Amino acid sequence: MNYLPKDAxxxxxxxxxxxxxxxxxxxxxxxxxxxRPHFWxxxxxxxxxxxxxxxxxxxxxxxFQGDLTRLEADGADALVTMFTAHDGKLIKTEPGWRVxxxxxxxxxxxxxxxxxxxxxxxxxxTDAAPESATASKPVTDWAALAQQKARDHIKQQRDRDLYPxxxxxxxxxxxxxxxxxxxxxxxxxxxxxxxxxxxxxGISSAVGKQLxxxxxxxK
Numbered sequence: 505m506n507y508l509p510k511d512a513x514x515x516x517x518x519x520x521x522x523x524x525x526x527x528x529x530x531x532x533x534x535x536x537x538x539x540r541p542h543f544w545x546x547x548x549x550x551x552x553x554x555x556x557x558x559x560x561x562x563x564x565x566x567x568f569q570g571d572l573t574r575l576e577a578d579g580a581d582a583l584v585t586m587f588t589a590h591d592g593k594l595i596k597t598e599p600g601w602r603v604x605x606x607x608x609x610x611x612x613x614x615x616x617x618x619x620x621x622x623x624x625x626x627x628x629x630t631d632a633a634p635e636s637a638t639a640s641k642p643v644t645d646w647a648a649l650a651q652q653k654a655r656d657h658i659k660q661q662r663d664r665d666l667y668p669x670x671x672x673x674x675x676x677x678x679x680x681x682x683x684x685x686x687x688x689x690x691x692x693x694x695x696x697x698x699x700x701x702x703x704x705x706g707i708s709s710a711v712g713k714q715l716x717x718x719x720x721x722x723k
Contacts, residue, residue, distance in 0.1 A: 553595070
């Protein structure tokens with residue numbers, strides 16, 4: 505059986521999902537299913553707003569939907585123009601940092617959850633099998649649930665003096681939905697972009713607060 509590490513490469517994630525689902529997986533499908541890649545950011549001196557006292561560097565995620573859309577479209581090395589600093593604050597880079605595909609990683613929990621959803625959706629229906637009380641079902645009014653989760657998340661982040669963008673909030677809600685098996689009316693996982701577009705209008709953590717704490721020059 506294929507081993508799935510805690511932080512899987514693109515190849516490891518795709519191979520494991522193919523073995524589990526019997527379907528073909530590529531980077532574009534991982535992103536389409538709402539998986540958000542993360543990567544290790546090596547320490548660079550002179551950037552305390554990014555690294556603080558973490559001289560060894562830290563792991564950060566791609567949080568900007570535009571970066572994810574570009575990665576999904578061309579499949580080339582990731583161009584990261586926005587990410588979270590060591591303390592969770594949002595950082596913008598100009599013109600952006602290039603991250604090789606080989607450096608991108610996906611969380612094991614998120615990959616396993618996607619496999620569960622795909623296998624559940626493709627499993628043949630049986631009349632004899634009782635319906636599980638905990639089985640996930642398509643939610644027609646998922647937008648209202650997304651709004652409530654977003655507001656709760658914003659409050660928790662504000663208490664920590666953190667102000668995530670709408671893109672980051674949408675991605676967080678999408679991750680929470682995947683954890684609990686909540687899918688859209690079509691039975692498919694909801695992406696952060698879909699949640700932002702249809703549920704987060706007027707909902708923002710940035711009222712009176714500038715999200716970008718610092719702008720740095722890209723690599």
